[in-house]
Amino acid sequence: MTASIIIPVYNAEHTLQAALESALRQKFPGTEFEVIVVNDGSTDHTAAILESYKQEIRIFTQKNSGALKASNAGFRAAQGKYVIKLDADDRFEPPLLQEMTAAKERHPDVTFVYCDYYEKNVATGEVKVVSAENIFSTVGGGILFCRDAFAREGFFREDIKFAEYDLLLRTKDKWKGCYVPKPLFWYNRRIGSLTSSAQWLKEAFRELYQIHPDKHAEIKQIRGYEITRTNNDLFSS
Numbered sequence: 001m002t003a004s005i006i007i008p009v010y011n012a013e014h015t016l017q018a019a020l021e022s023a024l025r026q027k028f029p030g031t032e033f034e035v036i037v038v039n040d041g042s043t044d045h046t047a048a049i050l051e052s053y054k055q056e057i058r059i060f061t062q063k064n065s066g067a068l069k070a071s072n073a074g075f076r077a078a079q080g081k082y083v084i085k086l087d088a089d090d091r092f093e094p095p096l097l098q099e100m101t102a103a104k105e106r107h108p109d110v111t112f113v114y115c116d117y118y119e120k121n122v123a124t125g126e127v128k129v130v131s132a133e134n135i136f137s138t139v140g141g142g143i144l145f146c147r148d149a150f151a152r153e154g155f156f157r158e159d160i161k162f163a164e165y166d167l168l169l170r171t172k173d174k175w176k177g178c179y180v181p182k183p184l185f186w187y188n189r190r191i192g193s194l195t196s197s198a199q200w201l202k203e204a205f206r207e208l209y210q211i212h213p214d215k216h217a218e219i220k221q222i223r224g225y226e227i228t229r230t231n232n233d234l235f236s237s
Contacts, residue, residue, distance in 0.1 A: 002032040006074035012088035013045040022091035040070040096184040111175040161204035
């Protein structure tokens with residue numbers, strides 16, 4: 001099997017169906033990819049929605065343990081050569097798998113492939129295309145990994161906030177990536193409590209600096225992207 005799409009989900013009854021449809025309706029041979037959903041102890045109608053798709057997807061259920069544990073459970077169960085995560089409130093464009101796996105096959109020396117994306121501010125409806133040419137400006141759903149290499153790294157760390165950034169930082173000097181300059185997925189940005197978001201970011205960056213003391217330049221880039229996003233939220237709220 002070529003690819004596995006991993007969807008960790010917790011209480012996403014309002015967005016899950018759109019995410020599932022975007023994953024299942026890829027312009028890619030149906031026998032060459034699978035969709036794995038890990039239900040992280042949802043208490044809404046998520047389980048019922050998944051039940052209606054049980055003939056088309058693989059479903060795993062666990063007690064509520066957090067998105068990172070749910071993601072890693074999906075990665076471990078994956079049968080594809082390549083794995084990619086889709087959050088349950090985002091969605092893929094139909095050619096995503098086709099474009100990203102083709103890029104990987106053209107560049108056998110790379111370990112991951114990443115792409116541009118549409119960012120939608122759910123509060124205002126504003127949509128913009130975000131360039132991910134700098135890998136640190138991307139978000140987790142836009143990266144296709146070689147599963148074996150990802151497994152050797154132990155998948156995502158489960159004890160930190162910025163697990164995706166942590167993975168990119170710890171593999172920066174040994175993994176090579178390939179950039180696809182096309183927006184191939186939708187990232188729906190939701191504005192939460194700005195005060196708690198600021199505190200969360202402060203703690204998240206403190207963790208990164210502690211874990212990667214030799215990557216201050218890269219973390220500074222990441223910080224710039226995240227501060228820009230937070231400031232945009234301030235002005236659109």
